[in-house]
Amino acid sequence: MIQANNITKSFGDLQVLKGIDLRIDKGEIVSIVGPSGAGKTTLLQILGTLSRPDTGEIVYDNRNINALKDKHIANFRNKQIGFVFQFHHLLPEFTALENVCIPAFIGKTPKAEAEEKAKEILRFLKMEDRLDHRPNELSGGELQRVAVARALINEPTVILADEPSGNLDTQNKEELHNLFFSLRDKYNPSIVIVTHDHDLANKADRMLEMKDGKIL
Numbered sequence: 001m002i003q004a005n006n007i008t009k010s011f012g013d014l015q016v017l018k019g020i021d022l023r024i025d026k027g028e029i030v031s032i033v034g035p036s037g038a039g040k041t042t043l044l045q046i047l048g049t050l051s052r053p054d055t056g057e058i059v060y061d062n063r064n065i066n067a068l069k070d071k072h073i074a075n076f077r078n079k080q081i082g083f084v085f086q087f088h089h090l091l092p093e094f095t096a097l098e099n100v101c102i103p104a105f106i107g108k109t110p111k112a113e114a115e116e117k118a119k120e121i122l123r124f125l126k127m128e129d130r131l132d133h134r135p136n137e138l139s140g141g142e143l144q145r146v147a148v149a150r151a152l153i154n155e156p157t158v159i160l161a162d163e164p165s166g167n168l169d170t171q172n173k174e175e176l177h178n179l180f181f182s183l184r185d186k187y188n189p190s191i192v193i194v195t196h197d198h199d200l201a202n203k204a205d206r207m208l209e210m211k212d213g214k215i216l
Contacts, residue, residue, distance in 0.1 A: 001023075001024055001025050001026040001028070001060070001061065001157070001158075001190050002022070002023065002024040002047065002058070002059070002060055002158065002190060002192075003022070003023050003058075003059040004020055004021060004022040004023075004043075004046075004047065004056065004057075004058055004059075005021060005056050005057050005059070006019050006020070006021060006055060006056040006057075007019070007020040007021075007022075007043070007046060007053045007055070007056035007057075007058070008020075008053060008054045008055045008056060009039075009042055009046065009051070009053050009054050010054055015213060016039045016042045016213055017039045017042055017043060017046070017053070017213045018039075018212070018213035018214050019056075019214065020039075020043060020056070020213075020214070020215060021215070022043075022208070022215065024158075024190050024192060025190065026157075026188070026190055027184060027188045027189070027190060028190050028191075028205050028206065029180060029181070029184055029190075029191045029193070029203075029204045029205045029206075030190075030191070030192050030193070030204055030205065030206050030207075030208060031192075031193045031194075031195055031200065031201035031202075031203075031204035031206070031207045031208070032044070032192065032193065032194045032195070032207075032208050032209075032210060033194075033195060033196065033198065033201045033207060033208070033209050033210070034209050034210035034211050035211065038210040038211050038212065038213070039210055039212075039213045039214075040194040040210050041162055041194060043194075043210070044160050044162055044192065044194050046058065047158075047160060047192060048077065048081050048083060048158075048160045049065055049073050049076065049077045049081065050077075052066065053066070060076075060080065060157070060158075061157075078103060078106055078107050078154060079107060079154055079156070080154075080156050080157050080158060081156050081157075081158050081159075081160060082103075082150075082151030082152055082153075082154070082156040082158070082159045082160070082189070083151055083159075083160055083161075083162075084144070084147050084148055084151050084159065084160070084161040084162070084164045085147070085161075085162050085163075085164070086162060086163040086164065086166040086167050087167060088135075088143045088144055088146070088147040089147070090135045090143060090146060090147060090150075091135075092134060092135050092136060093134070094134065095131065095132050095133060095134055096122065096127065096130050096131055096132070096133055096134075096135075096138065096142075096146045096149075097115065097118055097119065097122065097131040097132065099135070099146055099150055100118040100121065100122060100146060100149045100150045100153055101114045101115060101118050101153065102150065103150060103153050103154050104117065104118070104153045104154060107154055109154075114153070117153060118149065118153055119131065121149040121152050121153065122145075122146075122149050124186065125145045125148065125149055125179070126145075127142065127145050127146065127149065130142060130146075139172075140167060140169070140172055141169075141171075141172035141175060141176065144164060144165075144172070144176055145176075145179070147164075148176075148179065148183070152183070152187060152189075155187065156189055157189055157190065158189055158190045158191075158192070159183070159189045159190070159191045159192070160191075160192050161180075161191065161192070161193045161194065161195075162194045163194060163195055163196065164176060164193065164195070165177065165195070165197055165200060166195070166196065166197070173197065173199075173200070174199075177197075177199065177200045177203060180193070181203070
């Protein structure tokens with residue numbers, strides 16, 4: 001499904017990634033752990049096409065993404081990749097429903113179709129009673145559920161999560177962890193999770209450890 005071949009990345013004189021080779025299969029949940037500065041987030045950004053590697057290639061379903069121009073990469077990202085971040089990044093002036101719809105609107109989905117799809121996902125996430133609430137009216141766990149729904153709205157083949165439970169209390173962490181497996185069962189995306197939470201990491205199908213820019 002996803003193949004990373006000899007990925008390197010430097011920022012100035014600092015080499016952050018030092019020849020990463022990685023394969024993630026369809027529907028697989030992979031966790032990536034390691035100390036701060038190991039290169040985990042940089043790798044996730046490259047897998048998500050938010051950053052280009054200095055060398056190497058990222059292949060999705062036998063398609064070399066590095067060969068695409070920026071406009072085509074942006075379209076690919078919108079259609080095929082969903083992102084979940086630690087701090088959710090919801091727009092405060094919009095309701096939960098409106099926040100979820102944004103990627104669909106960017107992808108030119110008609111308003112009625114986008115809203116119906118968003119409602120379906122939010123119902124699955126047990127958020128049907130919070131559709132019209134703005135972010136400041138939602139709990140931490142609810143905010144992350146909205147962020148997960150936003151990641152799913154375009155039916156991506158891949159979900160990339162960067163410390164998704166890092167800002168949650170114990171109960172909400174457990175609920176979010178279980179949610180990823182429910183998502184896999186219902187929507188069958190590949191899921192890559194960068195995390196310091198070893199409870200979450202150990203639940204994945206496969207755990208990868210990074211150190212000093214390499215996968216051990």
